[in-house]
Amino acid sequence: MGRKVTKWPDKGSGRDVLYPSEMTIFAITLTKVSSMKKISALSISLAVIVLSSCGGGADRQTDTSLEPDHEKVTQKAPSAIEAQLALGEKIYKEKCVVCHQADGKGVKGAFPPVAMSDYLQADPRRGVEQVLNGSHVEMVVNGETYNQPMTAQVDTKEEALAVINYVLKNFNGFDESKFLSLDDITDIQIKPRE
Numbered sequence: 621m622g623r624k625v626t627k628w629p630d631k632g633s634g635r636d637v638l639y640p641s642e643m644t645i646f647a648i649t650l651t652k653v654s655s656m657k658k659i660s661a662l663s664i665s666l667a668v669i670v671l672s673s674c675g676g677g678a679d680r681q682t683d684t685s686l687e688p689d690h691e692k693v694t695q696k697a698p699s700a701i702e703a704q705l706a707l708g709e710k711i712y713k714e715k716c717v718v719c720h721q722a723d724g725k726g727v728k729g730a731f732p733p734v735a736m737s738d739y740l741q742a743d744p745r746r747g748v749e750q751v752l753n754g755s756h757v758e759m760v761v762n763g764e765t766y767n768q769p770m771t772a773q774v775d776t777k778e779e780a781l782a783v784i785n786y787v788l789k790n791f792n793g794f795d796e797s798k799f800l801s802l803d804d805i806t807d808i809q810i811k812p813r814e
């Protein structure tokens with residue numbers, strides 16, 4: 621069947637094709653007029669059905685390309701490592717910078733460097749123990765001797781791991797494969813606070 625279009629009397633609209641919705645309105649008007657003229661309303665209604673099923677079917681298809689893509693909106697939760705490093709950074713900035721400095725290089729003769737520290741890199745577990753229980757020994761760090769006391773800095777193993785892993789990554793170039801975990805420090809005892 622050929623596509624049927626209805627010629628609209630020229631009203632200067634520049635368009636001479638009738639769309640289905642217009643056809644319906646047109647048909648209803650016709651129905652009213654025709655019933656006045658005592659023409660069978662049923663035959664006009666049938667004509668409407670035929671007209672609307674022949675024309676403009678494609679216009680009614682829904683465009684789905686504009687629907688939001690819900691999967692792209694989902695945000696990625698930070699990993700356990702990212703969360704630990706964020707905690708470590710917070711602790712370092714709150715508690716350690718005053719002595720070991722923002723760049724981790726310490727103060728020569730008083731506070732040893734934690735950045736590229738041969739002493740820390742040789743035994744990171746010892747570093748965890750030192751921030752948990754404090755340290756007062758004579759130590760040589762990168763060729764300099766230090767013997768000032770460091771008091772206990774954190775109260776839990778989670779905090780100690782977070783700040784030491786942060787120092788290892790941020791100031792010593794360690795990657796995550798060399799990070800310490802709770803399993804590595806099960807034997808470390810937290811000494812009672814004075």
Ligand code: HEC
Nearest residue numbers: 716719732733734737740747755756757766767768770773
């Ligand atoms: C009041 C100053 C002070 C603060 C605050 C402090 N430290 Fe220390 N830190 C020292 C001193 C002094 C030593 C040397 C201790 C010794 O000789 O036994 C030291 C030693 C260390 C060492 C071992 C030596 C080295 O440089 O590798 C590490 C690791 C360390 N501190 C990490 C930390 C971390 C992490 C924090 C924060 C949670 C911290 N320190 C806070 C003064 C401080």
